[in-house]
Amino acid sequence: MRKIFLWSFLSGFALFTGSNYPVLAAGGGYTVTDIQRMGLQANGLLQAVRSQVEIARAEVTSASAFPNPEVTFMAGPDSKRLPEIDTGPASMQRQVTVSQSLENPFVRRARIGAAEAGVEASRANLEQARADLAAQLRVHIYEFLLRRGLAEMESDIHDLMGEIQRRIKLSVESGETARFELIRADTEVMTAASRKEAALLNTERARIALLQLTAGALPPEFNVTASLGDPVELPSLEALRVELSTVNPEILRLEAEQNRAHLRIDQERASVLPSVNILYSNYQDKQFTSNTAGLSVRIPLFYQRRGEVDAAVSDAARVRETLDYRRYEINRLLESAWQAMEIARRRVEMFEGGIVKEAEAALRVAEAAFRLGERGFIEVLDTQRVLRNARSELLQAQFELQSAAAEIDRLRAHYPKE
Template identity: 65%
Template structure:
C-alpha cells in the first residue's frame, strides 16, 4: 500500500510539472548569494520590517517639529443700550488673541534623541529579519542539494539491485540458482525502488519549501550552482566573539532601545519644568484700541510626573537587563554553532579519510565474488547496506557543516546587504 501511494504521488508530481507552462520550466542556475539576494528582495517580511524603519524616520520628523501658534479672532457689531450722547457712536467690535508655546530645549532635545534611537532600533530589527531570512535560504538551499544527492544515491542503488536481479533471474532460468534467491532479489528491488521514489519526493518537497521561502520569486525549474562540498572558512573564534558583539542585530536593537529609554527618562524629567506660552492680544472698538502682551506659565505644583518618570526608569532597567542576558545568550549560541561546525568538519574528514573508500571497496569485492560464485547474494546486500549508511552519514555531516556555517553567519549578520534594494 505504501509503495502504491508513493508511486501515485510521484506520477502526480511528474504530470503537474509537465502541465506547467514552458516559461516556468526554464532552468535557471543560482548561486547561494544570488538566491539570498532574490529572497531578500521578494520576501514580504523584509518589506514589512523596512516599512517600520520608514515609520520611525517619520516619527523623527514629527519630534523635530516646532509647536504651532494658536490664533483666536472675534468680530461682531456693538449695540447701544444708552443714548449716543452718553456712549458715543456704535461700531464693530474686534479682538485678536495670539498664543505661542515656547518649547523647553531640554525636553525637545530628549524627544528628538529618543526618536532617532528608535530609528536605529528599527534598522537593527530589519537587519535581524534579513539575517534570519538569508540563513534560512542558505539552509534550505543546501537541504535541497542534500535531498538531490540522496535521490541520486538511491537511484544508483536501485540500478545496482536491478542488475543483480537480472543476473539472478538468468541463473534461475538456467537452473544454477534456487528460485528463493530470485524472490529475495525482487523484494530488494522493490524496496530500493520505494526508497528512490521517496527520496525524489523529498527533493521536490525541499524545492517547494525553498520557493515558498523566496516568496515565489524562483522559477520551478531552478538549479542551485553550489555543492555540499563548498568550503567553510571563518576567522578565529575569538575574532568572531568580538564581531558578533558589535554586529549582531538583536544586540544593536536592544542597545538602541536602551538609549531611547534613557532619553525618555530625561524627557520626563524635563517635563517637570514650567511650560511657557507667550500671549498677545489686540482689542478695538469705537473708542479704544488696546495691545496687550503677556506670559502664561503652567507650573507643575501638585503633580510632578512621578509616575511617568518611574515608568521610564523601570523600562530602562528592563532593557538593560535584557541586553546583558542577550549578549550572554548570543555568545553561547556562537559557541554552540562553532562546536557544531567543528564536529561536522571532523565527521566529514573521518568519512572522507577512508571509511567511504573502504565501504566502496568492500562492495566491489563482494560483487566480484558474487559474479564468480564465491559469495552469496546476502553478502552483497550487507556490504551495499553498509555503503549506503556510510554515504548517507557523509551527506548528513556535510549538510550539518553548512547549517552550522549558516548559523554563524546569521549571528554575525553576514549576508549580501550591499545588493539589497532599499
C-alpha cells in the first residue's frame, strides 16, 4: 500500500513540475502597454512635472513682453513768500512725467532665447519622468508575474505535501510505516506552508506597488495578460548607441540647459551697454504750460556686471562638464544593461534547454530506481527539490531579462505614448 501511494504521488508531482508554471490567470486582463498608459495618465507626480512645462512656456511670454511705461503725476499749491502785489494770487500746479525705456535688442533676444531653451529643458525633463515611470511600471508588472508564478508553484507544492502527510498518517496508524516518516512529512508541510505564505505576501506587495504607481487607476483585483516569457526585441547595441545621443531625455535636457547658459552669458554681456529711457514731461500752473522731452542714459562707468558675467560663464562650464560626464555615463549604463540582458538571456536558454531538462531526467531516473527498490522516497524528494529550484531560477532569469530590457527602453525613452 505504501509503495502504491508513493508511486501515485510521484507520478502526479512529476506531472506538476514537468509543466510550465502559468504566470497569468485565465480570462481577459490588462496588457503591459495598457497599464503603462494608465500610469502615465493618472500618476500625480507626472502631472506635477507636466505643469513645469506650462510654467516654462509662461516664462517665454514674460520674456517676450515689452517694458511698460512709467507715469508720474505730481500736484500741489504754491506757497507765497512775497506779498501778493508782487507775486499775484496763489495757484495750483501739476506735473505729469512719462518714462519709456528702450530695451536693448541684444538683451531681449538673449532673454527670449534663454526662456525658450528653458521650455526645451522642461520638455526633456517631462520625457525623462515619463520614461522612468514607464520603466518602473514594466518592471513592477513582471515582478508581479514573477511573484504570482512563485506563489502558484508554492501553493501546489503545499497541497501535494498535505496529501503526502495525510496518506503517511494513515500508513502510520495502520502500522505499515514508522512514525519517523510522519515527522518528516509534518516538517515538509510546515516548510511548504511557510514558503506559500511568504510567496502570497510578496505577490500582494507587488500588486499594491502597481496600484500605487497607477494612482489607483487599476481595479484592486486586476489581471495582467502577459508572461515572463514574452519575447524581447531590441535594435543592435551599435544602433542603440547612435539612437541614445539623440533621444535620451537627460542628454537633451542638459543640451537645452547648456544653450540657456550660453544665452545667459550673451544677456549679461549685452547688459553692459548703456540703457536709454525716453522722458516726456508736462507742467502746468495758473500762468504757464510747459512740455519737455529728453533722454535718460545709464552709463556703466564704475560697474560693468563683471560678477554676473563670470557667474554665467562658470555656470555654462558646469553644465558643459555635466553634459560630457552624463553622455559617458549613460553610454556605460546602456552597455551594462545590454550585458545584463545578454547574461539573463543565456541563463534562460541554459535553464530551458539544459538545466531544467537534466533535472527532469534526474527525477525520472530517481523514480525508476524507487520502483525497483534501489532508492528511497527521500532521494526522490531531494531530486524533486532540485527541479523545483531550477524552475524558480528560470522564472528569476526571465524576470531579469525583462528588467534589463526595461532599463534599455528607459534610457532610449521608448514607451507607449499617452
